[in-house]
Amino acid sequence: MKKTRARVLSSVIVATMVLGTAFPAAVLAGTQVSSDSKTSLNRLYGEDRFETAAKVATEGWETSKVAILASGKSENLVDALTAAPFANSVDAPILLTHGTDIPEATIEALKTLKVEEVYTVSGAIKREALEKAFKENKLEIEIKEELGGKDRFETAKNIASQLEGVEGIMVTTAYKYADALSVASIAAAKNMPILLADQNGLPEVEAEYLDEIKDQVKETYVLGGEITVNKKVYEELPGTDGESKFRIFGDDRFDTNLEVLKTFTDLEYNKVYAGNGYDDHLVDALVVSALAAKTNSPIVLTDKELSKKTEDFLLPKLGEKSIVAVGGPTVVTDKVLTFNHVRPQDFAVMQLSGVNGYNVGLQIVDGNARDLASVEVTLYKGETVLSKNTSMDKLFNSYPTATQLSSPFNIDGNFSADGFWSYGKWNGSVLDVPTKAVIKVTYLDGRVYEVVNTNLAGNPEELNKEALNHIKAEDFSVMQVSGVNGYNVGFSLVDKLPVDLQSIEVSLVKVETIKDEASEEEQIEETILATNKATRANNAKLFESTDKQLSSPFNINGTFENDGYWTYGDFNGTVDDVPTKAIIAIQYQDGRKFAVQNTELTGDTKLLAAPAIVSGLAEELTVGETVDFEVTTAPNSFVAEPAAATTKVRVKITLTQGDKEKMVLQYLENDGTYKALPLDAENSAFYGPESGFPFMNAASQFKVAFSEVGTYKYTLEVMTVAAEGQESKVLASTMGEVVVTKAPAEGNE
Template sequence: MADTQVPAESKVSLNRLHGENRFETAAKVATEGWETSKAAILASGKQENLVDALTAAPFANSIDAPILLTNGADIPEATIEALKTLKVEEIYTVSGAIKKDALEKIFKENNLEIVIKEELGGKDRFETAKNIASHLDDVEGIMVTTAYKYADALSVASIAAAKNIPILLADQDGLPEIEAAYLDEIKDQVKATYVLGGEILISEEVYEELPGTDGESKLRIFGDDRFDTNLEVLKTFTDLEYSKVYVGNGYDEHLVDALVVSALAAKTNSPIVLAQKELSKKAEDLLLPKLGEKSIVAVGGTTAVTDKALTFNHVRPQDFAVMQASGVNGYNVGLQIVDGSARDLASVEVTLYRGETVLAKNTSMNKLFNSYPTATQLSSPFNIDGNFSADGYWSYGKWNGSVLDVPTKAVIKVTYLDGRVYEVVNTKLAGNPEDLNQEALNHVKAEDFGVMQASGVNGYNVGFSLVDKLPVDLQSIEVSLVKVETIKDEDGEEQQIKETVLATNTATRAKNAKLFELTGQQLSSPFNIDGSFENDGYWTYGDFNGTVEDVPTKAIITIQYQDGRKFTVQNTELTGDAKLLAAPAIVSGLAEELTVGETVDFAVTTAPNSFVAEPAAATTKVRVKITLTQGKKENMVLQYLENDGTYQALPLNAENSAFYGPETGFPFLNAASQFKVTFSEAGTYKYNLEVVTVAEEGQQSEVLASTKGEVVVTKAPAEGNE
């Protein structure tokens, strides 16, 4: 088996083009992409001169030439060696920083018979862009990017080159005169205009002046940042068939790598992906369907693009799906070994997550590699109803959840015999997870899930029925109330699901024997939100983890048979009004501002809410008490509506209070009572409203609900005044 291994370093080097510095990297790219080349393009590799070469890729591709770098007017040894290896006969320069006299002197000193074919570098970046564009024949489109942010031009460089489209640089006020004149010359043949960047970089006024019709022959391509814009470029030009994918670091100090690889990328019909040292999940999701057997090539050293960006060259995710076959009721996770087969692996670890919670983890065993040594396609099944026993292929991890815990991602970690480790993630679950619960319905069925206000319960009741067994056949039952919330991220876009367990009731044969002695198949579990019950022999009641505002979204019922099998069902259809679980309430409809002498109507409404759950609620009688806590009662006339339709005065007593309703009281109901009030003096009047029980002899009244109110009374404006 050792003879089949390829050393780690050689494998990595096949997927990376780099040298000790940018000049060596450019030379490596050139000699990798061309055996020989009659022509080459020289660009200054200095950061301050990089802009001169932004637009060079289309011309380089048109003459099938690599891009090599100078150190300003000096030519590094790596560039000289590349010129010799490629047997270059003529060069084009694309920067004013490269001096013809200095080049000719260096060529002579190194015995290079190379002709300086043409100097395309102009007095500024705009003239250079125009000079390069003028050397393209049969142009049918243009790319326009900002002249002051390099990433967009290099992001699109290989695609522009492959399509023979020149790249023009826009100033803040539009295309400079020299580029505008060139565009005027070719405008009749331009069939497509692409603008890279949003309106901050290239204004709408500039966009409108460019040839083409918006949305048809003219398109603006941009994202939230340079990396998103790069991906939007790839999404736009879907007609390109990738041969390879070149990955370069997208930050300014490393963009020169994207420059030097742009000609090779165009030559191999490949895109350049800008990365932040490694590929983002969005980039991986976009690239994976297009890769086939094609490889990713990193440009630059590992400090610029990490080896992790090359993971798809070694292992790739495949189907991640619901599985119901071969005794499996759960999920299956597939993977592909790209640069070897099972015999080259030391281990495979497959983990299912829900959010950041591990649901289950499978680890490979020797039989997997010994039985299928040449296999490149592997898969790992997960059974949610119970574990498989280790079968020599996989050691199966315990399922940490229920059938209702749907995995959001599968993480695959592969370790090779030579020590290399690669990890891939699959977030695209196929199939319907609800299908996995069909077996559970043969054993347990969710019944009523509703608001409950009876038998001393103010909360919820969860009903369920046993289909093929009796309680005596069970080992345990667990019933949970869960609140599900949708939470947006900081950008207000991507949504996450947050689940909170509000309460859990449990029953086990040891603690709750009464429940398992029942002879019926219909069972239920109550939840009191005002406080848990004491253990009654049927259930062990969990505390309610929330307030009346926390309304459960679903009830989850899990039963376990004595043979260890578990089955879970849920009910998401809550019936009843959860608002009724709130405390009893009384509400005043009196306005907060009135004028002297004004008679106004208002209503006082009462709502017993959770009081109806009290055992004594049906027999308790109440009255409503009104108390004036600020202001003189002599300045207020209060009336209430009798049953006969007439209003009667409601005078306040010595304690500034009054009751309405019969002395024997009335049932506490959802009701509204009508009043009239008139104030004869200006001022601030405050009052309390209370629902008070009618006490029997020797007992004290109880306040069931109360509220406070305030009304400011002002004098009416004098006649004729505003």
């Protein structure tokens, strides 16, 4: 019966739920690269930056009357930062030169594109060298204009002056290039010049240009925080803060890049161009900026790979669109291109067709099921694997043209292998909610892609309704009785007796909110403080019980020996590690699992601490000063001891350093008067009657004065009053120190 259910389940989920869902057809090609071109639909790169620029140009333009020539040297890269808007205005690619000569890749691109005019955007590019190179290579190209100025600021102004109908500006620092390249394609698409600021504001040459166009500027965008472009510069720019003037920045260049994408919501995302965001490789983002503007597409900066935040932002915007890597696999890894091949879809709570658990969907983008060798879907809680499903041949044979697939996970039990999936065992209970689904797809040609989905939809609590028909949480409280100093977790069986169970597991869990210092994101961290287990094989006594009401104790001071009822786990923490919840998980002999939790801890956890004595005496005093101080005692966990109620104690005070003759100590009597408490020959004194007093939460009042400068050290101990023939025990102790100084002379305070 179970096998039949699993077979029907798979066909319902895969065919009805997934294949019947409306998704766009997959139209993206693969990443095969021809050996001679280094070009693919998903990656543009060459042997060096010059060849990469040439590949970008010939990919984006069949022919182009105009080309922009920029210096390919790293030290001159800044000259071309602002070139993208002008390149887009004349519909021209950006090509790179050495400055004094033109690389072969650039020459070939100029020929292929049939370029007739060039603009140079760097003073490092010399007219004489260009004219010589053109002549030697039989190129009839006119140097239309040299826009490179005496410095980066004049170059930015010269380029900006070429733009017509400007209604907005972008401003960024002149000394860090990543921010300018983050916004280059957007500035180009919006016909906004990119101006460069230093710490004192816009240099005069740019300020003059801005003064000429300020009346037509409707929007101003500043890239970078106040450290990058300071407040003074921002305030001097045209526009009203928050209305027509905006600052865009993040924690680093990659975060700033993401904030740029979030700001400009009108991008069409016809493609997404991904380039390495570090300074040594930013030239790739530069050369693709004109092509990105041409297709109204953004440039995403990567740290070789996309951040999870960037992936989450891009995924819903991609649709049928692709990511194109600019640069080789060593600077932008193939992992960036994963969404061109497989994408996560639904990851949701599922209660349908016999499933009480989760469903994980995926989309095959550049093919269909018949192109796959295997699919592996894994659910994780943190870094712990909850379950893993592995595809079987029937999945691909039954739905060879499917581009959408999904895999179900049942938390109440496992499906038998049904030809569609080999279902993994659920490693946990209903209360173990997955934090991510990892999908690993292997193609028949050996390509392997892995995607992660952390966006769980639905309410996991809905999955636990069935558990309440079998098990109920009862008391969860602080416990100090029968030798236990810790906690007790109670529960009851609803429809069965212990004899019907295979195992019981009770855990104490501490839940904390941890803030990641690097990302400043808050994460939930769960720590299992202790787990008690009972199985039919090892704890027979428990399963012989006919009582539906059960409980499990936890001792924070140590564990109990196996007593036939429970195998007691070590307490993983201290008295300060207070459990947030108790989880009770049961398994029936037929394999079904159910779990409930209790988050309502009752009782005073402070009582679990070790007995304590605390001194309120100040650490610094002056000679001749008489001060009041208080000594408090707290029995805490000692009250769990059977003899606590009858045990009598006294407080022993010992001066371990200093002259007792220079100290006067007094205690407060019941009649409200203070009496002397002299130290004996061993520098000790006992407080309290010889017969002792009950160890309890109490505060005792003292006075002390010192007649000589010095350092005085002391020990306070709570001692049991021993019966004849027995020794006293120290139940609690503390040490203190007082530095006594000479009182200041009158008038010298």
